[in-house]
Amino acid sequence: MQYQNSGKSDESILVCNAGSGSLEMQLWEDGQLKDSTTTEGEQHKLLDDFTAFLTHSTPCDYILHRVVHMGDVEQNPLRVNDEILALIKHWQPLAPLHNGIALALIEKGKARWPDAQQFVFSDSALYSDLPEHARHYPLPGKLSSGWPIKKYGFHGLAHQSQWRLLQEQKQYSRVITIQLGGGSSLTAWQDGKVLDTTMGFTPTDGVPMTTRSGGVDPNIVLHLIEREHYSVAQLNKLFNHEAGLLGLSGVSGDYRDLKISEEPAAKFAIAVFSYRLTQAIGSLMAVMGGVDAIGFGGGLAENQPALREACLQPIAGLGVVVSSENNDAENELCAIHSENSSTDIWISPNQECNEMHSQFKTYKEKVLL
Template sequence: MTHVVTLNAGSSSLKFGLFELGGSDPVTVCTGAVDRIGEPGTFVKARTVDGEVLANGTPGAMPDHASALDWVLVLLGRTYPECEITAVGHRIVHGGPDIDTPLPLTAMSITALDKLSPFAPLHQPHNLAGVRAAMARFPNAVQIACFDTAFHRHHPWENDVFALPREYYDKGVRRYGFHGLSYEYISDHLAETAPLLHAGRVVVAHLGNGASMCAMIGGRSVGSTMGFSALDGLPMGTRCGQLDPGVLLYLMEQEGLSASEISDLLFKRSGLLGLSGLSNDMRTLERADTRETRQAISYFTFRIRRELGAMSAILGGIDALVFTGGIGENSRLVRDRVCSGMGWLGIELDPDANADNDRIISTNLSRVSVMVIPTNEELVIARAAADLLAAQPNEARA
């Protein structure tokens, strides 16, 4: 039986999945992650689809993504010695202004994607490092890229442009939107399970350490809270979210911060961590219940509510609100705070359903369906790889 490996390489992490092909849809075999790559105490975790723990601990330092991938391959080879890897699917953050579908990876396409690194300097190089490591270890497998930006590539022009001289738009300075693989999964899931809602006006809130919101009509993105970079829109675990550009001028001119220092501040020391002074983890903030953590949560939910209004305005109304991502799927408090007082928009939360983490957490009388749907970016990547194999059976097995 043939299999697909999915890889999602972050700056210091590598998420992976193993999927079996042969049926109408890829079947999950196992998933896992390597965290804190290049740092002391690298942590690994993996489990089967049935919940069997394959790894959970600190096997030793891993200095780079290549060594992390080696660990993954040893684990998969030891656990599933008979599996044949025919394709490797990769999450790539940035596909530029034109790519709107998954892309087979070649030396030429990797070079082109590397040129986009200035648009996502903290993500793209690590994504491509994972690609190169996988190509070296699976020389006969099809390699395919799935892009976080692709889902948003059909926005109306006014949702993509900044009010800068047009020459910058032509150079690629525009709103791209991210978390596209997550939104694609939610769109596909709604098409299968709630086709009437899928055909309507849906706002999806992907809330995790990275957070954004997407406005969809008929399952297609027409607006996103993230813009040129993964910094824009909502506050996140360590990222600032929307910021007055004048703050950047002040930091440069009055505080004397360099570009690298500002990047470190905005990407790694802001958001929930910066506001709380404690942690970027919502679970930790909820348990701590200090003045600072309460304020951090209040700002987080305030911004979600504000963007919910904006996304609903883009859609001309709203039929469904979907929570997904680590916080969206698990934080009853955040969902309650977001929905509280939103009756004017047609949202009425069922407290008991919310407390139980039900799939539908709105009341029967709510004009807007409020849902909790766990996302599955790895399955989106596996499906793209399976489609490529089906379209190119000879090349894939050459």
């Protein structure tokens, strides 16, 4: 992978989206997308790929980063300064798979291109006005003053980009956007406002993921501490790195491996994942009293038709009917519902980098110019 800016330009922007298992980079020059690439792997590999990019590219004017956890942020973007760096570090323990790599990218960017202006986009800003009844856990208040315990929600840029794509097709009122990649989450939208989302205080809550558990009974944690003598580090490893598809299958957290595995536990892991997705879709439908459109985005949701079909099949009786024929499409924006479905169903590819670029353009016109 090698990039080269095409020499002099009035304005060049590098957009970086570090996920738990992938790094997406886009290079924009004078409003045109010049280059786009995604690499997958462990975080040290993603960092090496970023360093290779910086080494081979001429300096950009702006670098934009997605940051998963910064607590309460209402507006994107935020200009990187010492206070913002401290905020990302402060929330790092609650996004152990994400904030560290975002900090490393910011530091590498600054070291290589000291004159570039860097900005961050909170993955939670979309959820800053969640309804209060959806935001709060049934717990007493003021349990952790430095890190208020409530639902922050994540994948905001991914869900926002999917929602925009769907709106461009038709003005839907009740929408569920589904993001399935390294992390997985679902968001309910009514008339452009988010009503609820499955991730919570951290990106480990909600549905199961590649290596994250999703929501579990809190007494499991107490039990593991009391009777099995787990330490904090062991619990972190268990719930963030060893659970989800990996924990259930004992084979891999990567859906592609599970699909071709002969192990019964691999099929079981897929069945549990699909079941939990159905449950989550059903609960968000209940929140809105139905759903007019469902969108599937993210590397996993966009590329695995059988999973899309499996998680929707149990709710066909609620009017959500997939067309097996249309559903075979991969990776592109397209409708996959059948003629008799009362809900439209789409593959709505996640475009987090485009979302950041477009929000930055608006910000720049309003604030920087």
